[in-house]
Structures are given as structure tokens and as C-alpha cells.
Amino acid sequence: MKSMSQTVEAPVRTARGHLVIAGLEKAYQSQKVVENLDLEVQPGEFVALLGPSGCGKTTVLRAVAGLVQPSAGDIRVDGISLLRRPIYKRDLGMVFQSYALFPHLKVRDNVAFGLKMRGAPKQESDRLVREALGLVRMEGFSERYPGQLSGGQQQRVALARAIVTNPTALLLDEPFSALDAKLRESMQVELRQLQKRLGITTIFVTHDQHEAMTMADRIAVMNAGRIEQFDSPQAIYEQPSTLFVAEFIGKTNRFSGTLKGREGGQALIQLAGNDKLCRARDNPQLQVGDSILAIVRPEKISLMGDGAMPNGYTGLMTGNISEIIFTGEKSMLFLSSPCGNVAVAAHNDSHRTAAGATSGKRFQLGWNASDMLIFPLQS
Missing domain, CATH: 3.40.50.300 (P-loop containing nucleotide triphosphate hydrolases)
Structure with a gap:
């Protein structure tokens, strides 16, 4: 091929x-x-x-x-x-979920169908079909029927049929x-x-x-x-x-809380279960005192031992590992915390390595303030 x-x-x-x-x-x-x-x-x-x-x-x-x-x-x-x-x-060219190829027609005739409906001369049709099949790497399959092709090959034929009419x-x-x-x-x-x-x-x-x-x-x-x-x-x-x-795009951790104020262009929030304030990306739709939902993605959270947060980091939350799922490049760590369960995607070969993570081990959780998003509770 x-x-x-x-x-x-x-x-x-x-x-x-x-x-x-x-x-x-x-x-x-x-x-x-x-x-x-x-x-x-x-x-x-x-x-x-x-x-x-x-x-x-x-x-x-x-x-x-x-x-x-x-x-x-x-x-x-x-x-x-x-x-x-x-x-x-x-x-318009269209490719359906089912590919909708004609089972009784050979590949070349399936691809040529739209050209035939438009009354294209046979010589021009044959040339355009060859070009379209070449573009999808199926030029050697023109004499086969759809039932003789794999799913990927059928998909390529359907695509060739969709583009052949330019x-x-x-x-x-x-x-x-x-x-x-x-x-x-x-x-x-x-x-x-x-x-x-x-x-x-x-x-x-x-x-x-x-x-x-x-x-x-x-x-x-x-x-x-x-x-x-x-x-x-x-x-x-x-x-x-x-x-x-x-929440539809990617994985998220969701926390309820309250918007307590604003400082330096960031929101100051208090998460339910945590008596300390943390920072988040501001949302101008919210008023101070509003109940909020705070969102942070697992890959944005870092695990750290006791001590001060790095510059730019916020969170000030602690949690104990309850489950570890190895997925290859990363491990998904699940921690229980006063604010609820927290998922953390930790790389297995970096400063956020999961190598030292064991069930029951306690960590401090932190994230960059700009990585925590807040929305109205009623959203």
C-alpha cells in the first residue's frame, strides 16, 4: 500500500x-x-x-x-x-455513518455514481474516479465489491465517492x-x-x-x-x-462553594468543606456572595508534600489516595478530601510522577489559579 x-x-x-x-x-x-x-x-x-x-x-x-x-x-x-x-x-459531498455503498456495484461504479447522475462523459468519469481512488489510496481495489472490503476500505471508498465531483x-x-x-x-x-x-x-x-x-x-x-x-x-x-x-469537553472535578471577593483580577472563593480561601479565574457574571460551582481538570492538579505552594499555585487542600489506576503514560489517582473526591491525572515520568503514590498516602493538592473555573450554581 x-x-x-x-x-x-x-x-x-x-x-x-x-x-x-x-x-x-x-x-x-x-x-x-x-x-x-x-x-x-x-x-x-x-x-x-x-x-x-x-x-x-x-x-x-x-x-x-x-x-x-x-x-x-x-x-x-x-x-x-x-x-x-x-x-x-x-x-455537496456527503459521507454517512453506514457509508451507504451500493453492494451490487463495484468500487469504481460506486465512486462514479455521482458523475453518472450529472451526465459526465465516460472518459472524464474514468479519469476522475482514478484520481479520487488514488487520493484515498484505493486505486488497486476498483474491481472489488463493497462486501469484499474491510470497514476502513469501505470508508475510503465512501469518501472517494463524496469528493469525486469536486x-x-x-x-x-x-x-x-x-x-x-x-x-x-x-x-x-x-x-x-x-x-x-x-x-x-x-x-x-x-x-x-x-x-x-x-x-x-x-x-x-x-x-x-x-x-x-x-x-x-x-x-x-x-x-x-x-x-x-x-464538563462535556474532557474530565473535570466539580466543587461547590461561594464567591467571597476579588483581588488582582482573580476570584477569591471558599470551597465547601474547606475553611481557607483559594483563587480562581474570575467570572464577571457572578456577584460576591453568590453560590458557585468550581471546575478544575485532573491534569491541572499537582500533588505535593507538606509545605508552601509554588508561586502562582492555589488550592490549599489535602487528600488521601483511595485508588490508583495505571493507564500507561499517566496514572489516574483518586483522593478523598474534605471537599469531596478528587481525580488527579499524574504523569509517570515527570515532576508530577505517580511513582511515590500509594493507597492511603496523604498529599497537598494545588493548581494554578487560572486553571480553576467558576460558574453560577444554577448553570
């Missing part, structure tokens, strides 16, 4: 595919599954729609594709509304859900490299946060039919705008 460096190079294409979704709504009877949703995707951008099952992300994708009729709103590509256009005139945008509905973990990771890298070479505007639906963080230029985190935050992967992770986003 060819390496990625040996794959067919995609032709340079003019940036297009500026996608705008404005005020999109979809209701089934009285139940709204998408509500007043706005989203703008730049030409050549890779955007992930991320959220739990039932949040409306697939409905948005299907509305763009023309498989769902919106109840309200508009969908425009390069300034032209798609709402009155039939599916076959929307100039669509304005590519729509991907959890295309890796049927693959095993190792193959899934490999295909994520390959798809992202291919998307960059093609420069094709892409919307990718997933409920897998790691998948979204790995592949997307920007992520739209959805909840109950709305976008909670639309930002870069780093901003989504480091600067979540809502409690839902903070």
Missing part, C-alpha cells in the same frame, strides 16, 4: 464554500430539535459539530444536505440559498463510528490531511470530543438544539464559556 507521501496530489482549487446557516430551526410536531441556530463556516475550514446524542447536530447536517426541510431560517453557500434546491443540485462542501456524519479505535485514529489523520490538500469546506458531525479536538479548525459545541460555544479547540478546552462546555 502506498504511503501518504505517494498518494495522488489534489489539484489546487479556488477557495469557495462559504457556508452560512442563519436562524435555523427544526421542529417535529411541537418538539424543537434545532432552535434559532446561527453558524458561519469559512471557505476551506474544517468545522466539527460536537455534542451528545439528541442535541440536534445531525439534524443540522441533514438540513444542509437537503435531507431535512427546516421549519425556519436559511442556509446559504457562497451567498446563494440552498432551501429551494433539490439535493442533487446542492453541489463539491463545494463536504458533509461527514460520524463516518468513523463503525471502525475500531486504532483504525479510527489512522483515518482521522488521513482525512484531515486530504481535506487540507483539497481545501474543501467541511462540516463533521461527532459525539467524540477527542475526534473533534484532533481534526477541527473550530468546534461548535451543541446542547439541546443550540450552539453553546463556537471556537478553536484550544479555546473550547481552556476557556469554556458555559458549565456544559467545561
Whole structure:
């Protein structure tokens, strides 16, 4: 099999595919599954729609594709509304969860299907099919049937069929859900490299946060039919705008407490079960005296012995190890503390090593003040 460096190079294409979704709504009877949703995707951008099952992300994708009729709103590509256009005139490529390959057609005929529907001459169709199969490293499988291919190979064929017509945008509905973990990771890298070479505007639906963080230029985190935050992967992770986003992306420790004051641009909070004040990243939505939820990620917490905290660190909480789970590069340590159970992700080969951690051992827990986020208790 060819390496990625040996794959067919995609032709340079003019940036297009500026996608705008404005005020999109979809209701089934009285139940709204998408509500007043706005989203703008730049030409050549890779955007992930991320959220739990039932949040409306697939409905948005299907509305763009023309498989769902919106109840309200508009969908425009390069300034032209798609709402009155039939599916076959929307100039979009789509890959489904099931791949939706025709079992009775050979690979080359599956890939050529869209070209045939557009009336492409056979000689041109054959050339484009060869190019598309080369791009996904499947040129040697053109005479096979889908049933003779592995899951990863079927996924590549479905992708070739989606890109062979040089669509304005590519729509991907959890295309890796049927693959095993190792193959899934490999295909994520390959798809992202291919998307960059093609420069094709892409919307990718997933409920897998790691998948979204790995592949997307920007992520739209959805909840109950709305976008909670639309930002870069780093901003989504480091600067979540809502409690839902903070807890949906990655793992978190949650503590209840009270906002006691502000100092030096930081919040001064008291956690339930701890009589000492600690510092956190400020949240301007909160007033002094408000009940709060404080969030800090396991990988942001350091274990230290007795003594003063390093500069910039806060916490002043102690805990006893109740469980240790070795995961390879890291160990997940679970500690009981006056503020509740605390999870700590400790590297096994650094200054935060878990090598000295044993069940029952007592540690002081600390974290940088900017790594503790606070939200209103009612969020």
C-alpha cells in the first residue's frame, strides 16, 4: 500500500464554500430539535459539530444536505440559498455513518455514481474516479465489491465517492463510528490531511470530543438544539464559556462553594468543606456572595508534600489516595478530601510522577489559579 507521501496530489482549487446557516430551526410536531441556530463556516475550514446524542447536530447536517426541510431560517453557500434546491443540485459531498455503498456495484461504479447522475462523459468519469481512488489510496481495489472490503476500505471508498465531483462542501456524519479505535485514529489523520490538500469546506458531525479536538479548525459545541460555544479547540478546552462546555469537553472535578471577593483580577472563593480561601479565574457574571460551582481538570492538579505552594499555585487542600489506576503514560489517582473526591491525572515520568503514590498516602493538592473555573450554581 502506498504511503501518504505517494498518494495522488489534489489539484489546487479556488477557495469557495462559504457556508452560512442563519436562524435555523427544526421542529417535529411541537418538539424543537434545532432552535434559532446561527453558524458561519469559512471557505476551506474544517468545522466539527460536537455534542451528545439528541442535541440536534445531525439534524443540522441533514438540513444542509437537503435531507431535512427546516421549519425556519436559511442556509446559504457562497451567498446563494440552498432551501429551494433539490439535493442533487446542492453541489455537496456527503459521507454517512453506514457509508451507504451500493453492494451490487463495484468500487469504481460506486465512486462514479455521482458523475453518472450529472451526465459526465465516460472518459472524464474514468479519469476522475482514478484520481479520487488514488487520493484515498484505493486505486488497486476498483474491481472489488463493497462486501469484499474491510470497514476502513469501505470508508475510503465512501469518501472517494463524496469528493469525486469536486463539491463545494463536504458533509461527514460520524463516518468513523463503525471502525475500531486504532483504525479510527489512522483515518482521522488521513482525512484531515486530504481535506487540507483539497481545501474543501467541511462540516463533521461527532459525539467524540477527542475526534473533534484532533481534526477541527473550530468546534461548535451543541446542547439541546443550540450552539453553546463556537471556537478553536484550544479555546473550547481552556476557556469554556458555559458549565456544559467545561464538563462535556474532557474530565473535570466539580466543587461547590461561594464567591467571597476579588483581588488582582482573580476570584477569591471558599470551597465547601474547606475553611481557607483559594483563587480562581474570575467570572464577571457572578456577584460576591453568590453560590458557585468550581471546575478544575485532573491534569491541572499537582500533588505535593507538606509545605508552601509554588508561586502562582492555589488550592490549599489535602487528600488521601483511595485508588490508583495505571493507564500507561499517566496514572489516574483518586483522593478523598474534605471537599469531596478528587481525580488527579499524574504523569509517570515527570515532576508530577505517580511513582511515590500509594493507597492511603496523604498529599497537598494545588493548581494554578487560572486553571480553576467558576460558574453560577444554577448553570
